[in-house]
Amino acid sequence: MNQQSNPIAQLRLNKLATCIAMALMPVLSTQALAQDDNGAPQTESQSAEKKDESKTYQERLSIIGHNKQLRTEAGSATLISDVTLETFEYDDINRVLAVVPGVNIREEDGYGLRPNIGFRGATPERSKKIALMEDGVLIAPAPYSAPAAYYFPMVSRMTAVEVFKGPAAIKYGPNTVAGALNMTSRAVPEGSEGGIDLAFGGDGYGKVHGDYGNKSGDFGYVVEGLHVQADGFKELDGGGDTGFDKTDLLAKLQYDFSTGKYNQLVELKLSYGDETSNETYLGLSDEDFKANPNRRYSASQLGLMDWEHSQVQLTHHIELSGADVITRIYRNDFERAWRKLNGFQGSDRELLEVISNPTDGINAEFMAILQGQMDSQQGFGNLSLGTNAREYYSQGIQSDLRYSYSISGLDSVFETGVRYHEDQIERNHTAETFAMRSGRLESLGNAISVDTRNSETSEVWSVYGQNTLNWQSLSLTTGIRGEFIDAKYQNLLPGQENNWLSKSSKIWLPSISAFYQASDTLGFLFGIHEGHVPTSPQQEPIIQPEKSVNYELGMRYADGASAVDMVGFFNDYKNLKESCTFSASTSCIEQVDAEFNGGEVDIYGLEASFKHRFSLSNGLDLPVSLVYTYTESEFKQAIDSTFPQWGKVEAGDKVPYLPDHQLTLTLAVEANDWQVSLLARYVGEMVEASGTGVELEGFSTNAYTVVDLSASYQLSVGSLYFKIDNLFDRVEVVSRRPYGARPSKPQQLVAGYKYRF
Numbered sequence: 001m002n003q004q005s006n007p008i009a010q011l012r013l014n015k016l017a018t019c020i021a022m023a024l025m026p027v028l029s030t031q032a033l034a035q036d037d038n039g040a041p042q043t044e045s046q047s048a049e050k051k052d053e054s055k056t057y058q059e060r061l062s063i064i065g066h067n068k069q070l071r072t073e074a075g076s077a078t079l080i081s082d083v084t085l086e087t088f089e090y091d092d093i094n095r096v097l098a099v100v101p102g103v104n105i106r107e108e109d110g111y112g113l114r115p116n117i118g119f120r121g122a123t124p125e126r127s128k129k130i131a132l133m134e135d136g137v138l139i140a141p142a143p144y145s146a147p148a149a150y151y152f153p154m155v156s157r158m159t160a161v162e163v164f165k166g167p168a169a170i171k172y173g174p175n176t177v178a179g180a181l182n183m184t185s186r187a188v189p190e191g192s193e194g195g196i197d198l199a200f201g202g203d204g205y206g207k208v209h210g211d212y213g214n215k216s217g218d219f220g221y222v223v224e225g226l227h228v229q230a231d232g233f234k235e236l237d238g239g240g241d242t243g244f245d246k247t248d249l250l251a252k253l254q255y256d257f258s259t260g261k262y263n264q265l266v267e268l269k270l271s272y273g274d275e276t277s278n279e280t281y282l283g284l285s286d287e288d289f290k291a292n293p294n295r296r297y298s299a300s301q302l303g304l305m306d307w308e309h310s311q312v313q314l315t316h317h318i319e320l321s322g323a324d325v326i327t328r329i330y331r332n333d334f335e336r337a338w339r340k341l342n343g344f345q346g347s348d349r350e351l352l353e354v355i356s357n358p359t360d361g362i363n364a365e366f367m368a369i370l371q372g373q374m375d376s377q378q379g380f381g382n383l384s385l386g387t388n389a390r391e392y393y394s395q396g397i398q399s400d401l402r403y404s405y406s407i408s409g410l411d412s413v414f415e416t417g418v419r420y421h422e423d424q425i426e427r428n429h430t431a432e433t434f435a436m437r438s439g440r441l442e443s444l445g446n447a448i449s450v451d452t453r454n455s456e457t458s459e460v461w462s463v464y465g466q467n468t469l470n471w472q473s474l475s476l477t478t479g480i481r482g483e484f485i486d487a488k489y490q491n492l493l494p495g496q497e498n499n500w501l502s503k504s505s506k507i508w509l510p511s512i513s514a515f516y517q518a519s520d521t522l523g524f525l526f527g528i529h530e531g532h533v534p535t536s537p538q539q540e541p542i543i544q545p546e547k548s549v550n551y552e553l554g555m556r557y558a559d560g561a562s563a564v565d566m567v568g569f570f571n572d573y574k575n576l577k578e579s580c581t582f583s584a585s586t587s588c589i590e591q592v593d594a595e596f597n598g599g600e601v602d603i604y605g606l607e608a609s610f611k612h613r614f615s616l617s618n619g620l621d622l623p624v625s626l627v628y629t630y631t632e633s634e635f636k637q638a639i640d641s642t643f644p645q646w647g648k649v650e651a652g653d654k655v656p657y658l659p660d661h662q663l664t665l666t667l668a669v670e671a672n673d674w675q676v677s678l679l680a681r682y683v684g685e686m687v688e689a690s691g692t693g694v695e696l697e698g699f700s701t702n703a704y705t706v707v708d709l710s711a712s713y714q715l716s717v718g719s720l721y722f723k724i725d726n727l728f729d730r731v732e733v734v735s736r737r738p739y740g741a742r743p744s745k746p747q748q749l750v751a752g753y754k755y756r757f
Helices: 007-029 044-053 055-061 082-088 093-099 286-291 351-356 363-370
Strands: 076-080 103-105 117-119 131-134 158-165 179-185 193-201 205-216 219-230 244-256 263-277 304-320 323-344 383-407 410-437 440-443 449-471 474-491 500-517 522-533 546-558 562-575 577-579 595-597 601-615 621-635 661-670 674-683 704-714 719-725 733-735 748-756
Touching (some): 082 093, 093 103, 093 158, 093 661, 351 363
Antiparallel strands (some): 103 117, 193 205, 219 244, 304 323, 410 449, 449 474, 474 500, 522 546, 562 601, 621 661, 704 719, 719 748
């Protein structure tokens, strides 16, 4: 296609060119040397000394730090290191988390643009039930007022990913039932350091990634740019763009104020990200999916998500006698607009009803219009396209203290923190009427209607305290978290300004956990904590917060060559709470972000992981990893709910989108200058509705297995890598919400070159 006739393609090329220039800039500095405080070149040993001095600070920013031979902390925590992240070069957080037990995911677009992540059976919808963090700071657009994560940073620029479940998550909040996910961005290096990463692949895929950092005396910095784009793997009826492009920019400035008495430094972090994606919620009928799972109906041709995100974060770290304190001041701004198909104008026939029964009476005519095979006629079959424009901000200050002390000969660690946080969402949802004519959508020129205008605001103080007491082979950790929330909802539609709600809540959440080290290689853990997910500001008091008491019991084994972790968990929900988002159901258009009580629910299961490194002949290593998750769920009482994923539920019914079994096998063959890795992931069947009298009653997704392959080869300068996502090109229905069957990502081949210096 001519570039001048395709402004989106031209925009992508311009961004790609800009990022290529940024990526190549570090190459011009490959001869630069790190300098000491006087500006003289440093030797390798001097650089190493500087690196050791900053080790404590870097590990505190990365909450877990590096794996030990036998981890002795109480509570479930998993670290995905930079080595693991680079093995398969994933851009999709869904694929990254396949190596973590206890994670349940509902895929959506195939690229992980808007992930749906849950832990231990928590609803994965828009990752709203977990605490999402970057560098220890909440990064959901509005974590208290509207936690649905329509923004998610690019995991391919992260150097580590950490997952916390059980009592280990009590420090982070606000959502403490399921757990927390923290991503660590690139740190300021100790000397001249940088790299480039260029990749190209199928479906128009392209990636340009560059970074450079240095340190001169007490001042250090790092800059980074990342751009990823693809034409998309879906085939739009009549032609059109189904791809995306995303850009992330990062800068960190750091100054070391250390003196002889104490060490301290200040770091300023600035980041910017944007995305343009031709995405839609419109799926396919099962019949059309079988014929071509990558098809997209003509009615989705104007689907477009456009967002911008910016962050400013100022961090101060100081080490005192036996203690260190990290204080962070942060501000996140996020603005997005998503234009998508809402339904048929003036008809009570919902899209999912049409797509689920495409040959039933008048549904056949509606389907023909969606496919562009029939024109709208005299008001019949006109389509409503909505643009959901939203603006968010999230800001606050938090301070965390860690103090090591000894009492009566017992070594102890006390941790405490306080955070003041504000966030807000402003919604401005509009709708416009289009007609289908000769396979193209044409605006009827009607006035654009305003469907929703409101705001939700939260002001929150949160505190936590946690003490770990070490006595011989036993580590006992007790903790408590407090959340004090003032929330306000305001309807902004003309004439409805009196529709507002203000409320306050105070919550205390205790926890206790223990780890017993039976030997140098074997230990046992236990934990219990109270979980809580607050209601959003617009919910009436009849909607209760999500509450649970959560238990875990497990063991760890590590002998250097092998590691085994097994944890059984049981989440006893006093009330399961869900909210109605556009991604959840067609009917949520009329009750956007409304929340529902689910009553008592039990979710329980087993998380297990096994790792071993075999040493073969000729300098070859064979690392093997096996991760397994078993999860079971059941409603404990009958309910008759208007939430479109529940309906009339009987005791014993399952929670939707929660597979019983998940298994990930990772194999690799490693030599000095090359490596080949294979990851096979199995996901079991998932029901799409819990009860009866509800959409998608009786429907379920099939179990499926996806195999990914990657290989790399070290050159004299840099390295080459090659990967195949979905080696056997198996495509399955990952969900039928909100408007029909959605496919998993088909096979994609990618080749790339990396160079670090």
